[in-house]
Amino acid sequence: MKILGASVILSWTMLSACATSYEVFPTTVMKGVDRHFDFARWRAVTDESETKKVQLGGRIVRFQASDDTVTIVVAQLPIVKHPAYGPKDNKKNNGEFVITYQGNIEALMLQPGNRVMAVGTTRPWKVVTVDDISRSFPIVAAQCLHFWNTQGRDIEDFPYYEAGYVALRQETVCAKTPTP
Numbered sequence: 001m002k003i004l005g006a007s008v009i010l011s012w013t014m015l016s017a018c019a020t021s022y023e024v025f026p027t028t029v030m031k032g033v034d035r036h037f038d039f040a041r042w043r044a045v046t047d048e049s050e051t052k053k054v055q056l057g058g059r060i061v062r063f064q065a066s067d068d069t070v071t072i073v074v075a076q077l078p079i080v081k082h083p084a085y086g087p088k089d090n091k092k093n094n095g096e097f098v099i100t101y102q103g104n105i106e107a108l109m110l111q112p113g114n115r116v117m118a119v120g121t122t123r124p125w126k127v128v129t130v131d132d133i134s135r136s137f138p139i140v141a142a143q144c145l146h147f148w149n150t151q152g153r154d155i156e157d158f159p160y161y162e163a164g165y166v167a168l169r170q171e172t173v174c175a176k177t178p179t180p
Contacts, residue, residue: 023085024085024086024117024146024170024172025055025119025144025146025172026144026174029119029143029144029174030055030119032053033053033054033055033119034052034053034054037052037054037055037056039056039076039094039095039097040094040095042122042138043095043097043138046125046136046138047124047125049124050122051121051122051123052121052122053119053120053121054119054120054121054122054140055079055117055118055119056074056076056079056097056099056117056118056140057074057076057077057078057079057086057087057115057116057117057118058074058075058076058077058087058094058096058097058115058116059074059075059077059087059089059112059113059114059115059116059152060072060073060074060110060111060112060113060114060115060116061073061074061075061096061112062112062130062131062133063110063112063130064129064130064131065104065105065107065110068102068103068104069100069101069102070099070100070101070103070104070105070110071098071099071100071128071130072098072099072100072101072110072116073096073097073098073128073130073137074096074097074098074099074116074118075093075094075095075096076094076095076096076097077089077090077094077115078090078094079117085155086115086117086146086148086155087115087116087117087155088154088155088156089154096137097137097138097139097140098128098137098138098139098140099116099118099120099139099140099142099145100123100139100140100141100142101118101142101145101173101175102175102176103173103175103176105145105147105173106171108149108169109147109149109171110147111149111151112152113150113151113152113153114147114148114149114150114151114152115147115148115150115155116145116146116147116148117145117146118140118142118144118145118146119142119143119144120140120141120142120143120144121140121141121143122138122139122140123138123139123140123141124138124139125137125138125139126139142175143174143175144172144173144174144175145172145173145174146170146171146172147170147171147172147173148168148169148170149168149169149170149171150168155168
């Protein structure tokens with residue numbers, strides 16, 4: 001009887017784990033995120049001074065790290081929840097934006113082609129210089145970042161097992177205070 005009871009509890013636990021959606025950021029970080037944020041409109045209005053808390057993702061184009069600040073140029077990609085949670089290449093040029101992050105990030109995660117998702121606050125456009133290239137970008141001052149070391153491939157291209165994407169290295173980092 002004890003074995004049957006333990007089997008029922010184990011089965012219920014496994015089923016509830018499968019039914020739970022996979023979230024990469026803590027619930028407290030996601031509080032206040034504008035779920036209807038219009039990326040195209042934000043990019044079109046270069047003098048927008050109103051800040052919003054957003055969740056955006058994409059493919060890393062370039063990055064620059066200096067002292068304890070990381071600047072990442074990102075080609076925006078839509079975030080999908082199924083079959084893989086994260087940015088998915090839709091083969092469109094959705095535009096680029098910059099993520100600024102106060103803290104240190106492992107260089108492996110910052111490689112061009114890797115996927116990244118940020119939760120942070122929008123900032124007005126400004127000129128950003130990365131790899132001696134200066135351009136004006138809309139800015140997201142990141143509170144938290146999640147990286148997938150995809151090396152340019154889609155997240156769903158990696159094998160999925162019940163415990164997650166074991167062949168795909170991922171990392172989440174959160175700043176104590178977002179970049180101003």
